[in-house]
Each structure stands twice: as C-alpha cells, then as structure tokens.
Amino acid sequence: MQHRGGESKIKHEEQILEAIDQLRRRKARPDADRICNYLLRKCSVDARDTIADLHRLIEAEKVIQVDYKGNTSYRNASKWSRLQLYKNKPEGFVKEKLNSSMVAGAVAELVVAEPDYLDQGVPADRLIEQLMNGSTSPTTRRVVDDFLSKEVASGNLTRLNNGNYSLVATPDMTQESVHQENSRQENGIKKNTSQNLAVVNAYDFTECDDMTVTDSRSNTPKSSGEASPKQDSLKKDEYCEIVTGTKQTLQNSHKDNSSTKSRSRFIDNKEESLNRSNNHQPNLKKASKSERKQRLQVRSEEPVEIEINYEDYRTDRKEETEQRDESEQLSEERDEEDAGRSSTNPSPTPSSTNTGGFRSARRKRAKKVFDPSDNNLVRRKRGRQSGSQNKTAMIVSQDSQEAVKPSAKEGPHRHCSLCAKQKQERLVACRDCTVRAHPSCIYSPEELIHKLDSSWQCERCKSCTVCCETSDAGPLITCYSCDEAYHSSCHTPRISVTKSTTKWHCNNCTQKHSKTNNTHSFSSNTSRPVTPSHPSVLPPVLSPQVSPARGSSDQMDDDGPRDGIDPNIPDASDWTxxxxxxxxxxxxxxxxxxxxxxxxxxxxxxxxxxxxxxxxxxxxxxxxxxxxxxxxxxxxxxxxxxxxxx
DNA sequence: TCTTGCGCACGAC
DNA sequence: GTCGTGCGCAAGA
Missing domain, CATH: 1.10.150.50 (Transcription Factor, Ets-1)
Incomplete structure (x- = not known):
C-alpha cells in the first residue's frame, strides 16, 4: 500500500483498517489503544509500530483522526459515511480538541515556563500557538482564536487590557498543577498539556520504556512547547504527581508569588502530592499486566490520555530506567488505591469521567432488576459467540399460555402441584409456601363458588388449630366454614371422619351457627378430610385446604387469642x-x-x-x-x- | 483476565 | 424523527 504521494508502503495498513472496522462493529471506540491492542493480538505488532503506521495512515488520509465526545477516535476513511462532512468542515470533528481545560492547561504551562505571564497574562499568539501545538488535528488558528473568545465570553478566561489572556482564578485552585509542571521539567517528562494539566494515568510505567505522553486528543506527534523538556522519559511517581487542575496551578503560583518558590515547595511535598494524586490515577495497572501493556502502552484515562508520541520512541530511555525502582515501589501504593475504585472497565479509553472535557457525561445505568419470573426468559447470549446465534432471540420460552394467567407467573412453580398438568386455569398459590394448584383441583365445584377468592394453604402448611402440628402428626380435618384444621383427636369432641364426608364444621362454627339459625345444614357430623378433590392425582404430601378467612384482618378481630399470644403457636425461644x-x-x-x-x-x-x-x-x-x-x-x-x- | 456483543444514552442532523 | 457513536456492562472464552 502506498501513501497517496506514492511513498513507501504502510506496513500495517490493512490490519489497522481492519482493527478500526472491527472495533466499530463491536461498538467500541476505535482509539489508538484498542487499535494497538488489536494489532498486538492479531499480528503481534508492537504498539509503537502500530502508532507509527497509524499516523502515516492519517497523513495519507486513509484514516481520519477525529475527536468524538471528547476523545480521539479513528475512522476508516474508505468506509466512513461522514467523510464528506468532515472534509467540508473538519473543525466540526475536532472542535472538542479545544475545551476549557485545555486552555487552562496551555495557560498554566506557559505560565510555568514564563512566570512573568502570571502578571502580564499570556500573549494571545503564544496561547494559540500552544493550543495548536497541542493538536495535530486540523485545528486552525481562527478556530482556536474563536474558541478563546468564547472562553472569555463564558468567563472561563480573562482577556487583560494588554490583550493577553489570563485564567480566572477560582477558589479551588491548588498547587498541584505547578507541581506537576515542575516535576515534569525537573524530571524530564515530556508531556503535552494542551489539555488541562490533568492526571496522566500511568499504566504501569515501569514498562513504559520509551513512551512519552502527549495530548489525549491525538496520537500524532506534537511539539511539547517550551515548557516541555526535550528528553522525555517518564517515571511512575512523576505521573503520580501530575494532578488535575491547571487553575489551581495559577492560584498557587499567585499565592507563592513565584512559580519558582512553589516549585521547590512542591518538590518538598512530593509525597503528599503523590497521595493526593493517587486519587486521580484510576487506571494504573498491576504489574501482572505489564507485559502486554509494555507493548501496548497507549492508555488513556480522564481528560488527559497518555498517548504515544511515536517520534519519541527512539529517544533514550536511560533516565527512566534509573528511576524505575522508586516507581515500582509507588506503583504498589497506587494499586491499592485502584482496588477501591472502579476497575471493571477494561476500556483503556476514558470511561466515565468527564473532568474538564466536553465529553458528555454518560450516566452509568443501574443494573436492571428483573422480575424473578424473567428467569424463564431465554436471554440473548452475550459475549463471544460460539456457533450460530439467533440474534433475534429473546423469546419467551415457557408456556405462553401463562402469559394470560397472571397468578401463574408469581413464582417458580408453574405446574399444579395436585394434577401436575398445565391448564388454561390460573394457579392458586399456597399462602405459606411455593406450592401451587388449580382451584378446580383444590375445591369441589360447589366450593369453588365461594372459596375461589380465599387464600389457600396446602397440606404441608396446614396445621392443627389446637396442637399446631401438621398433617405429619395425623390427618387434619378442615372446617368447611372457618377453614381451621384439626386433628381428629385434638378437636373437641373428637372427630369421627369418614372419607365420604365432604363438609365438616368445627365445634366453634357449629355453636356459632346454632345460635343464629337452626343449623339444619350445619353439622359437625359432616367432615372434610384433608384430602383434595382429586385424590387420585395427588402428590403424596399435598393436600390442599381452603383457608377462606385466615389471613384476613376481619377474622383476626374476631379471634380472641390473636390479639395476644396465640397459644396455638409454639414458643420457639428454647428450641434447638x-x-x-x-x-x-x-x-x-x-x-x-x-x-x-x-x-x-x-x-x-x-x-x-x-x-x-x-x-x-x-x-x-x-x-x-x-x-x-x-x-x-x-x-x-x-x-x-x-x-x-x- | 481478556475479548466480544450489544443496550441504550447521547449528540448531530 | 433517524443515524452514528461508543460507554458501560455482561457473557463467554
């Protein structure tokens, strides 16, 4: 493959374009990190080579570098539907390369480089140049100038009488930016701070041999400005000291009345600064990941991402290795910090934070809590697909009939515990356990009429009103009227039960009714054994009983013992x-x-x-x-x- | 642990 | 409204 100008072939062009396409298919941001990762996995291409080729592709306009929602993405020019839009109005795709934080960062950097700017303000030309240097995207001077005007209008920036720009001081300014700036200078960090002097997150910089840090907005090489020394190895603790807050820098510079003063002070406070900055190091990776990261090296997080300045790959890394031991020690501390923060996002791109950037803050959605009955849904498989996967799955797998039977969806048991069949009949759940049954299986046709709406208790849950024992202690007979169950021996008088009897009334009900009517149809001679209407199909332990009034407050009110301790309910305090x-x-x-x-x-x-x-x-x-x-x-x-x- | 698929929020149009 | 995008999450290898 040739450059447009017929230059040498871009070695990994196909792979890079493939990576971009693949990432787009995956709905993953095609950023440098992922592209590098892709090539590393698929073709074992070193990240440096990938980045180098990526930039060649950008130059050849086969890959378009855009800023989307605050971060750099790459588009396959041949497949990008918006290519024409981009060509007509490139600034529309890079506008986010300019934001308040970047301006602040640029100002801060210039101020640190030239303390006089603190009082005089930063000359417009210098600031524009600084911002433009911060990006190789087709940002024009006019665009930058316009943006600065907007910043002034919005109060983020002040234009002094001499035409120079100055940041608007805010109360939350701290010293850390200056610190980081100074640290960078003193340690030879090359860092483009066209964005804010924000956190530079290090992914195991012990392995970051020849990586340099550039603005997140671009992977393209860029000059680091006056403030950036030329030799640019990076060591961990230096990154730890790079903390968000350009404005902070200025204010503290003001406080100290000298950036030089603050510089030395910050160095003295290195450790303290480190601790603070740890909070801004969300993506420091553990050493175990370092091998892959070593080659990958393109990581990003927060508004400022680490990017590879491929021009600097060739730079000497001697300085860095000299300081590695110290860095490794610090990395452990950072790892501990990381443990407490979101580490689940494997994405190397900035995830949720939007500090200082234009990127819209996507809100993290709460995990949906599904109805338990949804467990019966066949969910679409996620993750890596093996074999054919019906993408239109999401089908209700089980008895669609029950979709029109609300009660049948209430629990895990969708089959009638009595007949074990599925019918076009809703299920009634035992009020105390998970057993379900068709009303027609529970009640006789006669009972159905007036007991259908009653709560129902299966035999296991039914207990003797007197001894509180269940049917395990003997067959229970349920009062047809009040639904209280009794062992034949517990009831007074003792019940003489025959299987043929269907309606039995307990002594209480018999007496009540005898007071109000002649009880012609109310006799304790009739009893209903604890057997279902369809005994032939019963599971051995299930013997549903109707509890029409039990559970209703009305009955409670009528029932004396329930206002206090119910003697029928055992005292469990001494139970083993x-x-x-x-x-x-x-x-x-x-x-x-x-x-x-x-x-x-x-x-x-x-x-x-x-x-x-x-x-x-x-x-x-x-x-x-x-x-x-x-x-x-x-x-x-x-x-x-x-x-x-x- | 890493890769992959994708729902859905978001912004542009 | 549609469309492009990609975050954030979960599933699978």
Missing amino acids: SEQVYQYFARLFPKEAEVFRQQDIDGHSLLLMKRSDVLSSMDLLLGPALKIYRHVLKLQIRRDDPRLYWL
Whole structure:
C-alpha cells in the first residue's frame, strides 16, 4: 500500500483498517489503544509500530483522526459515511480538541515556563500557538482564536487590557498543577498539556520504556512547547504527581508569588502530592499486566490520555530506567488505591469521567432488576459467540399460555402441584409456601363458588388449630366454614371422619351457627378430610385446604387469642437448631436446610429480622417471604398478616 | 483476565 | 424523527 504521494508502503495498513472496522462493529471506540491492542493480538505488532503506521495512515488520509465526545477516535476513511462532512468542515470533528481545560492547561504551562505571564497574562499568539501545538488535528488558528473568545465570553478566561489572556482564578485552585509542571521539567517528562494539566494515568510505567505522553486528543506527534523538556522519559511517581487542575496551578503560583518558590515547595511535598494524586490515577495497572501493556502502552484515562508520541520512541530511555525502582515501589501504593475504585472497565479509553472535557457525561445505568419470573426468559447470549446465534432471540420460552394467567407467573412453580398438568386455569398459590394448584383441583365445584377468592394453604402448611402440628402428626380435618384444621383427636369432641364426608364444621362454627339459625345444614357430623378433590392425582404430601378467612384482618378481630399470644403457636425461644429445622422442614422442605446450615436455634430465630430471612439466607424471594411469615409468627406468637409487611 | 456483543444514552442532523 | 457513536456492562472464552 502506498501513501497517496506514492511513498513507501504502510506496513500495517490493512490490519489497522481492519482493527478500526472491527472495533466499530463491536461498538467500541476505535482509539489508538484498542487499535494497538488489536494489532498486538492479531499480528503481534508492537504498539509503537502500530502508532507509527497509524499516523502515516492519517497523513495519507486513509484514516481520519477525529475527536468524538471528547476523545480521539479513528475512522476508516474508505468506509466512513461522514467523510464528506468532515472534509467540508473538519473543525466540526475536532472542535472538542479545544475545551476549557485545555486552555487552562496551555495557560498554566506557559505560565510555568514564563512566570512573568502570571502578571502580564499570556500573549494571545503564544496561547494559540500552544493550543495548536497541542493538536495535530486540523485545528486552525481562527478556530482556536474563536474558541478563546468564547472562553472569555463564558468567563472561563480573562482577556487583560494588554490583550493577553489570563485564567480566572477560582477558589479551588491548588498547587498541584505547578507541581506537576515542575516535576515534569525537573524530571524530564515530556508531556503535552494542551489539555488541562490533568492526571496522566500511568499504566504501569515501569514498562513504559520509551513512551512519552502527549495530548489525549491525538496520537500524532506534537511539539511539547517550551515548557516541555526535550528528553522525555517518564517515571511512575512523576505521573503520580501530575494532578488535575491547571487553575489551581495559577492560584498557587499567585499565592507563592513565584512559580519558582512553589516549585521547590512542591518538590518538598512530593509525597503528599503523590497521595493526593493517587486519587486521580484510576487506571494504573498491576504489574501482572505489564507485559502486554509494555507493548501496548497507549492508555488513556480522564481528560488527559497518555498517548504515544511515536517520534519519541527512539529517544533514550536511560533516565527512566534509573528511576524505575522508586516507581515500582509507588506503583504498589497506587494499586491499592485502584482496588477501591472502579476497575471493571477494561476500556483503556476514558470511561466515565468527564473532568474538564466536553465529553458528555454518560450516566452509568443501574443494573436492571428483573422480575424473578424473567428467569424463564431465554436471554440473548452475550459475549463471544460460539456457533450460530439467533440474534433475534429473546423469546419467551415457557408456556405462553401463562402469559394470560397472571397468578401463574408469581413464582417458580408453574405446574399444579395436585394434577401436575398445565391448564388454561390460573394457579392458586399456597399462602405459606411455593406450592401451587388449580382451584378446580383444590375445591369441589360447589366450593369453588365461594372459596375461589380465599387464600389457600396446602397440606404441608396446614396445621392443627389446637396442637399446631401438621398433617405429619395425623390427618387434619378442615372446617368447611372457618377453614381451621384439626386433628381428629385434638378437636373437641373428637372427630369421627369418614372419607365420604365432604363438609365438616368445627365445634366453634357449629355453636356459632346454632345460635343464629337452626343449623339444619350445619353439622359437625359432616367432615372434610384433608384430602383434595382429586385424590387420585395427588402428590403424596399435598393436600390442599381452603383457608377462606385466615389471613384476613376481619377474622383476626374476631379471634380472641390473636390479639395476644396465640397459644396455638409454639414458643420457639428454647428450641434447638434441630427443632427449628424440623419446624420449617415440615413447611418448607426444600428451604429448611438453610436453618440447619446456619445453625439457627430458637433464640436466633426470635431475633431474626426480615432482612435476615430475605437477604441472608440465600432464599428465593417467594419462599423467603413465606418463611419470614412463619418466623414472625413464631416471634410474636400471633398470626397477624398485617405485621408481615412491616 | 481478556475479548466480544450489544443496550441504550447521547449528540448531530 | 433517524443515524452514528461508543460507554458501560455482561457473557463467554
């Protein structure tokens, strides 16, 4: 491949263009870092070579360097739909190369280089030149001048009577920029600060042999201005000392009335400065990554990115290696700092921060919390795709029928626990556990009419009103009227049950009704054994019972014992963990194990909070809520639904 | 740990 | 409104 002018072939042109295309497909920013990374992985091309070729491609206009949302991107000119727009109005694609921070940085740099500017202001020409030097993008003098005018208009910059520019001092100015500037000078850092003198984040600079730092806006080589020494090795701690805040620089320069003074002071305070600057070093990578980074070396973060000045690759790195030991020591500290910050973003490009740049601050979206029932959705696979992947997936996988059956979506059990079939009938959930059943499986046709809207309790959850034992202790007979269940031996008088009986009324109901009517159809002679309407299809343990009024506050009000301690609810305070387990095992055989695992005894049980049950026991929400109900029941020894949701 | 896919926010038009 | 872009996240290797 030839340059347009017929120059020598650009060695990695195809790979670079491919990288750009690939990154665009991935919706990843085609920045220098990623391009280098791509070539490194695919072709083992050193980042330096990649950058060098990238710049050649830019010069050849085969790759267009643009600033988009505050950061540098590269476009494949042959495939870029906006190429014509760019050609017509290139500044429209580089306008973000100028921002307040960059201006501030340029001013600060010039002030540090020439302390007199502090009082006199920075000559417009010098400032424009500085800003233009900060970018090789087609930024024109006019564009820069216009931008400066806007900055003045917006109050970010002051134009003095002599026509020179000065930064507007702000209260938050600190000394650190001067420090970094001085540090740079003293340590021979070449850093283009056309942006603010902001954080230069180091990705393991122990390995950054011959990297130099340039403005993030461009990977193209650029002059570093007067303030930048020529020999430019970089060492870690110097980067650590480069801290955001050009304005700070000036103010502190003012305070000290001399940049020279502040310079020495800052050097003395190096350690302190380092500590502060650590907060601005979000992407320092651990040494383990260094091997790849060594070759990659193009990293960015925050408004100022590290970029490779490919012209400087050839520079001597002797100075840097001399200071490496110190740097490595400091890197450990930074790593520790990093541990506390977002490290999940592997992107080398500035991620979320927008300090001082024009880049819009993308808000980090909260992770969506899906409805538990969404677990039944087949999600589109993400990440690397292996084999064919139906991109239009996102299909509701399971019984679409249930989409019109709201109650059936309430929990993990979508099959009727009684008939184990799927019907066009909504499921009723046991109010205490996860068991579900069709109303028609639970009730007889006659019962369906007036009990359909009642809460229902499966046999496991049903307990004897008198002894509180479940059907494990013997068959329960449920009152047709109040739905209280009794063991035949617990009820007074003792119940004589026959399977053929369908309607049994407890003694209480019988007496109540006998007071109000003649109880012609109300007799405790009829009983309803704890068997479902369709016993032939029942799972062995499930025997649904209707609890029409239980759980309603109305009944609570009628029910004397529930205003205080319900004697039917056992005192769990002295239970062993095994007893606790046994209690819950009867109700929630699947989930009860957690009580045993966590060794929850009666005392602990009584101290448990809602959050303990819902969060700390690793239970699904549905069972957890039901378990909590029982926990609360044991704690207060009342069965008051009103308390469950407190 | 790294790469990849992609939802969705954002800005330009 | 559409379109281009790419951040931020999650999934997969």
